[in-house]
Amino acid sequence: MNSPETHESRLHAIYGIATLRVGLITGGLLVLVMLASLFAATRVPGFESFAGVRNDICRATFGLVMLIPIFWFLHRPRRMFASALIGWITFALGFDFAGMYFSNLFTTLGRTPFEVLILGLSFYGVVAAISWVSWMVLAVSHDPAVPASRHIHTTHHHR
Numbered sequence: 001m002n003s004p005e006t007h008e009s010r011l012h013a014i015y016g017i018a019t020l021r022v023g024l025i026t027g028g029l030l031v032l033v034m035l036a037s038l039f040a041a042t043r044v045p046g047f048e049s050f051a052g053v054r055n056d057i058c059r060a061t062f063g064l065v066m067l068i069p070i071f072w073f074l075h076r077p078r079r080m081f082a083s084a085l086i087g088w089i090t091f092a093l094g095f096d097f098a099g100m101y102f103s104n105l106f107t108t109l110g111r112t113p114f115e116v117l118i119l120g121l122s123f124y125g126v127v128a129a130i131s132w133v134s135w136m137v138l139a140v141s142h143d144p145a146v147p148a149s150r151h152i153h154t155t156h157h158h159r
Contacts, residue, residue, distance in 0.1 A: 027090025
């Protein structure tokens with residue numbers, strides 16, 4: 001009826017959906033933060049006198065949103081990277097489309113959409129690798145690696 005294989009495949013499907021969902025939500029939020037920042041910088045003249053504070057708030061908000069897949073999948077580095085990959089590709093596409101509307105966006109920020117994509121993926125790749133190594137170190141520190149005893153069967157040696 002309810003075999004372990006079907007239970008395991010259900011868990012993989014649920015984790016896959018969560019990875020996709022968190023990635024799309026993160027990407028959508030990153031695009032919203034970017035658009036809100038661009039709107040505040042270009043269409044609200046009252047914020048011009050507070051440009052430094054406005055930019056710092058936008059950067060901090062963007063950074064916090066970037067942390068969503070990291071903390072959501074902290075103990076699962078592959079899912080973290082996959083989710084961040086989905087989110088960052090979504091953001092890079094949004095950045096590319098924003099550059100069509102805001103004509104000098106890429107020259108003003110000094111980054112093309114491809115450079116933004118590579119920067120984000122590099123960041124998330126390093127974080128996923130650090131997460132994986134950290135979990136391996138914790139696992140070894142709790143359960144020391146003991147070499148398994150090897151049984152050599154003399155009847156199976158080939159000459």
